[in-house]
Amino acid sequence: MGLKRTVDPEAPAAARLLTAAEVLFARHGVEATSVRQITAMAQVNVASVNYHFGSKDDLAAAVFERTIARVSRERLSALDRMVAEAGEGVPDLAAVVSSFIEPYLGDGNEDQGVLMARFILMHRLTPDDATRRIVAEHLNPLATAYVAAFRLCCPDVPVGDLFWRYMLMVSSVVLTSAEDRDADRLATLSQGATSVADRSAARDALVGFAVAGLTARDAARFVPGTIEPEPDV
Amino acid sequence: MGLKRTVDPEAPAAARLLTAAEVLFARHGVEATSVRQITAMAQVNVASVNYHFGSKDDLAAAVFERTIARVSRERLSALDRMVAEAGEGVPDLAAVVSSFIEPYLGDGNEDQGVLMARFILMHRLTPDDATRRIVAEHLNPLATAYVAAFRLCCPDVPVGDLFWRYMLMVSSVVLTSAEDRDADRLATLSQGATSVADRSAARDALVGFAVAGLTARDAARFVPGTIEPEPDV
DNA sequence: CATTGATTGAAACATGGGTTTGAAACGCAC
DNA sequence: GTGCGTTTCAAACCCATGTTTCAATCAATG
Numbered sequence: 001m002g003l004k005r006t007v008d009p010e011a012p013a014a015a016r017l018l019t020a021a022e023v024l025f026a027r028h029g030v031e032a033t034s035v036r037q038i039t040a041m042a043q044v045n046v047a048s049v050n051y052h053f054g055s056k057d058d059l060a061a062a063v064f065e066r067t068i069a070r071v072s073r074e075r076l077s078a079l080d081r082m083v084a085e086a087g088e089g090v091p092d093l094a095a096v097v098s099s100f101i102e103p104y105l106g107d108g109n110e111d112q113g114v115l116m117a118r119f120i121l122m123h124r125l126t127p128d129d130a131t132r133r134i135v136a137e138h139l140n141p142l143a144t145a146y147v148a149a150f151r152l153c154c155p156d157v158p159v160g161d162l163f164w165r166y167m168l169m170v171s172s173v174v175l176t177s178a179e180d181r182d183a184d185r186l187a188t189l190s191q192g193a194t195s196v197a198d199r200s201a202a203r204d205a206l207v208g209f210a211v212a213g214l215t216a217r218d219a220a221r222f223v224p225g226t227i228e229p230e231p232d233v
Numbered sequence: 234m235g236l237k238r239t240v241d242p243e244a245p246a247a248a249r250l251l252t253a254a255e256v257l258f259a260r261h262g263v264e265a266t267s268v269r270q271i272t273a274m275a276q277v278n279v280a281s282v283n284y285h286f287g288s289k290d291d292l293a294a295a296v297f298e299r300t301i302a303r304v305s306r307e308r309l310s311a312l313d314r315m316v317a318e319a320g321e322g323v324p325d326l327a328a329v330v331s332s333f334i335e336p337y338l339g340d341g342n343e344d345q346g347v348l349m350a351r352f353i354l355m356h357r358l359t360p361d362d363a364t365r366r367i368v369a370e371h372l373n374p375l376a377t378a379y380v381a382a383f384r385l386c387c388p389d390v391p392v393g394d395l396f397w398r399y400m401l402m403v404s405s406v407v408l409t410s411a412e413d414r415d416a417d418r419l420a421t422l423s424q425g426a427t428s429v430a431d432r433s434a435a436r437d438a439l440v441g442f443a444v445a446g447l448t449a450r451d452a453a454r455f456v457p458g459t460i461e462p463e464p465d466v
Numbered sequence: 467c468a469t470t471g472a473t474t475g476a477a478a479c480a481t482g483g484g485t486t487t488g489a490a491a492c493g494c495a496c
Numbered sequence: 497g498t499g500c501g502t503t504t505c506a507a508a509c510c511c512a513t514g515t516t517t518c519a520a521t522c523a524a525t526g
Contacts, residue, residue, distance in 0.1 A: 013503080031264065032359065035484060045505050050485060052503095124408065125354070126265065127416040135418070143422050163423040164438035171408035172401040175357065183360040185368070189376050190396040205397035209446035216445030246473080268514060278475055283515060285473095 014052040016042040021063045026111035029118055030060045061130045064119045065138070067112050071103045072138045079145055083152065093153040097169070097210050098203075100146060104177040105199045105206075117178035120170065154215055162214070169210040176202055247285045249275040254296045259344035262351055263293045294363045297352045298371070300345045304336045305371045312378055316385070326386040330402070330443050331436070333379060337410040338432045338439075350411035353403065376403075387448055395447070402443040409435055 011019075020042035024033040035056050039046045053059040078099045082091045104113035120139075123131035143166060150162045157165075179185075179196050187195040194201050244252075253275035257266040268289050272279045286292040311332045315324045337346035353372075356364035376399060383395045390398075412418070412429050420428040427434050 029358070034482080036482090045503095046484090047486080047505075048503085056484065121354075121358070121408075124412045124416045124418060125262065127413055140421065143418075147422070160423060160427050160434075161438065161441075163419060163427060164434070165442055166422070167419050168405040168409070168438065168442045172404045175354075175404035175408060176401070179357045180360055183357045185357060185376075186396055186400050188373065189380070189399070190393060194393050194396060201393075201397070205394065205401065208394075208449050209398055209401045212449030213442035213446040216441050267512075269512090278473095279514090280475075280516080281473090289514065 013042070013044045013048050016044060017049055017052060017059065018063060018066065021059055022067070022111055022115065025060065025063055025118065026114040030056075030122070057130060061134065064115065065134050067115050068119060068134060068138050071112060071116060072142045075099060075103060076142060076145055079149055083149060086152075090152050090155075091149060093150075093214065094207060094211050096146070096149050096153065097207050097214070100169070101173050101203065101206050101210070104173050105203055107199065113177045117174040120174050121178060150214060156217075157215070165214045165216075168213060172209060173206055176206060246275070246277045246281050249277060250282055250285060250292065251296060251299065254292055255300070255344055255348060258293065258296055258351065259347040263289075263355070290363060294367065297348065298367050300348050301352060301367060301371050304345060304349060305375045308332060308336060309375060309378055312382055316382060319385075323385050323388075324382060326383075326447065327440060327444050329379070329382050329386065330440050330447070333402070334406050334436060334439050334443070337406050338436055340432065346410045350407040353407050354411060383447060389450070390448070398447045398449075401446060405442060406439055409439060 017038060021033075021038050024038055024041065027033075035049050036046055038059075039048060042048075049056060049059050053062060079096065082096060082099065085091070104117060106113060119131070119134070123135055147159075147162050147166050150157075150166065151159060154162065176196055181197060184196050187197075196202060250271060254266075254271050257271055257274065260266075268282050269279055271292075272281060275281075282289060282292050286295060312329065315329060315332065318324070337350060339346060352364070352367070356368055380392075380395050380399050383390075383399065384392060387395065409429060414430060417429055420430075429435060
């Protein structure tokens with residue numbers, strides 16, 4: 001255990017800064033990590049971040065964009081493959097959802113999921129021009145592709161609902177992935193029976209929850225007090 | 234529209250600070266609002282917050298605890314009422330879920346939902362002694378009560394899964410409620426068809442998603458590639 | 467009316483933040 | 497080896513933040 005990744009002492013300063021910032025941003029968030037912490041871990045001078053990247057914010061943008069671009073590319077191609085393999089039929093919804101969730105919980109490169117989750121949280125809580133650019137460039141095409149796949153899998157669900165449900169799926173996985181190990185509210189509530197640290201349990205719970213939520217019948221039916229006539233199932 | 238709430242110029246300084254901080258914390262978060270902004274809106278001296286509350290963090294704790302305590306009390310009694318009215322039968326799951334979600338989207342007091350959501354985000358992303366105390370005192374009993382109600386409504390779902398699904402429901406509603414109006418990713422994706430600002434649509438989507446997610450059958454079935462034998466339905 | 471404790475006020479303090487500076491060190495072409 | 501653009505370094509800078517100080521003011525009391 002302990003500190004997973006460290007900094008290659010041979011690599012050039014800019015690269016060292018990127019990986020150091022990646023680790024620290026994932027662990028504590030960008031606001032909570034100072035430039036001096038980053039340069040200390042990267043073993044470079046304080047001025048390096050401004051010299052190589054312009055500003056701390058620009059460094060953050062570079063860090064986030066690097067992993068978001070890569071993971072989005074991977075997911076898009078995986079999604080395309082699934083849809084293509086399905087041919088005339090419909091792709092497996094659970095597999096589609098899994099391909100979305102997996103990168104957030106993956107064992108290789110623990111940080112990438114936390115990093116993406118933290119970015120999405122940043123953008124949705126305090127958006128700015130930098131986050132908007134990255135979202136427009138990498139995350140919006142991804143979202144559109146997944147909603148399109150959901151339309152194939154769930155032809156009975158109104159498209160407007162699918163956008164909502166996509167957002168709710170994202171919310172679930174993002175918060176699960178970004179949660180601090182010290183909080184682990186789930187472990188507290190379940191008295192240790194489960195924990196967010198249990199990646200396998202997290203995957204199962206998230207996929208099950210999202211698939212059920214995505215395929216739910218018309219949401220308006222659930223207004224409290226409404227009598228539900230049994231539909232033609 | 235415009236600024237909904239302002240500060241009663243007759244109220245004592247401590248109360249004025251509380252309401253001003255409530256508004257600003259909901260709007261920008263506690264980190265992003267300075268003591269000087271608060272005292273300016275409250276029209277009191279900068280030193281007041283330290284004099285009356287000890288520190289900015291203590292003021293924040295007071296602000297959050299006030300509304301969290303009140304809303305949790307209301308929800309607990311509503312839940313008790315539902316369970317009692319159900320008697321030997323099971324309470325209506327959609328109604329139970331609605332009673333949890335409603336306070337986050339309520340029309341009266343726009344800020345209370347955002348405030349609670351922001352607090353939960355704070356605790357799960359960067360927990361500290363202050364948030365832990367409030368969670369233990371007010372939120373854990375609430376969570377336990379709701380999970381207990383869920384056990385009544387969904388006797389077929391393993392209890393461990395119910396804890397997970399409770400957490401995922403909370404994640405969905407919290408992120409929906411705390412989202413900045415300027416981000417509104419949903420409006421972007423749906424090209425304006427829907428928006429997080431549409432409280433009615435939000436309620437329907439959230440309740441539908443959560444109810445379906447909570448009642449989903451065994452999550453492990455959704456591992457990709459697994460062949461699903463049709464269960465005895 | 468004088469006294470006392472609580473509150474307010476303007477100003478200063480201390481600290482940590484991101485950033486800038488200008489000289490030194492380096493690398494490499496000529 | 498000389499020159500020159502690039503990179504590194506220690507130090508300083510600037511500023512916003514939370515907090516403290518201490519005198520002035522207020523409100524109630526005896």
